[in-house]
Amino acid sequence: MIVPCLTHKVHKLIKQAHELAERNQHTCIQSIDLFLGAALVKEGTLREMHDLLEPYSEQLERLLKTLSPEPSSGIVIDSHSMPVSLNTLNIWNVSVNIMKRYNQTYLNEGHIIKAFFSLLSEQPQLEQGLQIVPQESIIQSVTVAKNLSVHLLTRDWSLRKADQVKISSVQAYEKEHFLSWSGSHFGEVWSDTLRNAFQSNNPLIPIYKAEVEGRLIGFAAYDVFMDKKGVFGPMGVLPDFRHDGVGRRLLYAALESMKEKGYMYAMLIEAGPIEFYEKTCNAKLIPMEEGK
Incomplete structure (x- = not known):
């Protein structure tokens, strides 16, 4: 077994x-x-x-x-x-x-x-x-899946770590390539959600990507789910890289960017791996409403 x-x-x-x-x-x-x-x-x-x-x-x-x-x-x-x-x-x-x-x-x-x-x-x-x-x-x-909240002002989210994985923000010119990649690896629903990041005239695209030698291996986004401000996600990492700390680095990059934008809290809507967020960013479970 x-x-x-x-x-x-x-x-x-x-x-x-x-x-x-x-x-x-x-x-x-x-x-x-x-x-x-x-x-x-x-x-x-x-x-x-x-x-x-x-x-x-x-x-x-x-x-x-x-x-x-x-x-x-x-x-x-x-x-x-x-x-x-x-x-x-x-x-x-x-x-x-x-x-x-x-x-x-x-x-x-x-x-x-x-x-x-x-x-x-x-x-x-x-x-x-x-x-x-x-x-x-x-x-x-x-x-x-549950909703969680993260208090952004309690720490410095910048994670300075030099290794082969490069974390950077997605640029506007990368739109079609990035959306095609995300759709093929994580499904069209997520890809359609991520498309929202490219709709505004803001030069800062609220998506961070992880690359190894120029190959996309993961991403983390915010402000894209239902166009709601202050909401983190979605985030995805290719299976072969899920135990290498890539998700943590992507999460921190997005949370640091949200903090710099002036957000006090980040909301995680219908978060799947709850324990990951509890351990990596001290996310707090929003209790289930009575009778729900």
Whole structure:
């Protein structure tokens, strides 16, 4: 089994699931251990999940003790944890496929929770036991892209790093080449959004590009999403360069430019890799509205 790169929260999720399994004398990590282990991380969207489950803690404890044991797969998905059950392994594999479908390279908690609920009907006893919890709210809180905010005045975003990757602003004469490249690698929807950057007479195009020996490998934009000012994104980096700090450098270049324009905050609308933004620029999750 191929284990993808895991976010910090997923590492914590596995640790919590392992501890739950041990505490309840499970011989392997059960589906319920994985699910409740996610809530016990209590960070970001998983804090929202924890708060949604908190009123049902006694019922969930009873459920943990009464579920029929799931057979072990004998497979360990993390070097510091016990083997997972066959059901948990199935959830894991589906979550990896979800990650790939979104063209992402880090497995996050949203992929796992989405996979868990997509397979829940295959486990009637667990499905019945979880009818008490607000499933739709949990799915919304953990799996749906969220809005974040970044306070721009708290730091200097300039990142002076000399290496083979060159970060610079896109120029007006590069319009057609850049839009063609972005459309072929990231889809026409993003390309159409980026086209907004070239519509005004402002000589500063709010898009930064990353290049290696003249080859485009990534970009970061702002003020282009629905023509809204102060909104960061979209940002994209080719898969082969996603673990080399390119995204971080592009992000910082765009945030520094936004700060220079006088923005106090940057808004990240429907941000996908939440943990990346939390770690690299101290982005804060905008809580889900009551009833949403």
